[in-house]
Amino acid sequence: MRIYNDLTRRKEELIPQQENHVTVYVCGPTVYDLFHLGNARPFVVYDTLRRYLLYKNVEVTYVQNFTDIDDKMINRAQALNITVKQLADEMIKEYYHDADNLNVMRADYHPRATETIPEIIEMISILEEKGYTYILHDGVYFDTSKFADYGKLSRRDLDDQEAGASERVELLDDKRNLSDFVLWKLKKEGEPAWESPWGEGRPGWHIECSAMSKKYLGDTIDIHAGGMDLMFPHHENEIAQSEAANGKPFVNYWMHNGFINVDNVKMAKSGGNFFLVRELAGEYGYDVLRFFILQAHYRMPLNFEEEPLMAATHGWQRILRSVENIEFLIANANPEFDQTQSAELSDYIITTIKEFERAMDDDLNTPDAFAAIFNLVRHVNIVSTDYALSADSLEKARNCIVELCAVLGLDAEKKAEAEIPADILEQVKLRDQAKAERDFVTADRIRDELNALGYKIEDTPQGPKVSREVEN
């Protein structure tokens, strides 16, 4: 599999340090509020990467942190008159609610910054011993000028940055360099704090990821992922800290996803132009949101709009209906089937899987992966209307669609699993009798009644097909 590595700005073959075992660290949410669609993109995208690696029988150790202590946490907790810990516990619960429904697998480790304090302090101490830090009145700082490779990920030249930015960015305070950042913030009145060699305080933002990554995955990890906006300064700073402290490369492959925009402007809490996943799910359903995210390539900007959301709704329905239709055909399969066409369908399935894997192997090209699935859907629809297919080949087609969707974290069986109650089936039978007697008034009345109850009847060459409309 090739992935685009932001460190080299090229697609590279993914070669993990340990054969057949990939370590992944994804920057998780700051748990001060429900997350919005833009926040959801990395969760869904890197979950899909994980699922695909698992599908390829590659072992994955996956870490996604919770940032549960920072200014936003403190401010929100104060506003709600609860402790920071209470806020974090509550919001982590809410995170799981949305993430589980988006079918984002739980990470192998979901560390919290506040539960990694000893490791953070240890790392700062090492940096201090090695001479990378200095102390100001409000905390311990990292001196970026001491780290020769600073800027290698985001390709920034510190002097140029400072020259132009000084017009609009506040002055350096007492920092030695504009890009220097705080490792340990000394306690201010009313803030949660932990003991440390530098006095009571709390970790700066960047150090937590370095410490948690090291704690669970070691000095050098295979993949570190997050949103584009984290590339600088967050990930740049992580590299500086980790490599300065560990003396080893921090990350082999950096992956960054593009933003979700609203009217072509980045969706952000601070911009006020955000849509919570919780709210959107009520309108479109979690599956559709996941489908929507994955129908664009993860590095491209994705504009949030009504029409594409509806397109995602209908596109996903097309797949669900196809699975449902195939299952109906299997249940009513004719023992006298067309051998040539059945064999040909089996071949087409193999082609589909190849196309799907080719797409996914190419830097997680999920739009192309969907195209492969849709091609199979159309193919099955075409041959199954003209020929009787073997139950075996139909089953393979059904399983192929379901399995490939599952790799993308989408459950295409959900709808089909809904049981139809006996009394509904009884009504369907009555309608069929009325139809046979050409009593279409009665037949249509029954159909309308069942529609009102949420059941859909479709007449097919194999007889009436009844299905339940699935709510989101």
Add this chain to the structure above:
RNA sequence: GGCACCAUAGCCAAGUGGUAAGGCAGGGGUCUGCAAAACCCUUAUUCUCCAGUUCAAAUCUGGAUGGUGCCUCCA
């Protein structure tokens, strides 16, 4: 001021040297008692524009235009 990214049909979106995937929407049709689903036809001689390289460019190079992001919390 610096550093990046994006520009493909009505909409969304792949494709990065070999003659424009896929989804949605629209129009027409087949099937149906009527529907639904499905299928067929139709929708970009062309990929923001201008030059250049090449037998060949949406794809490479240079330039222009428009839009966005980061440099401050940020997925």
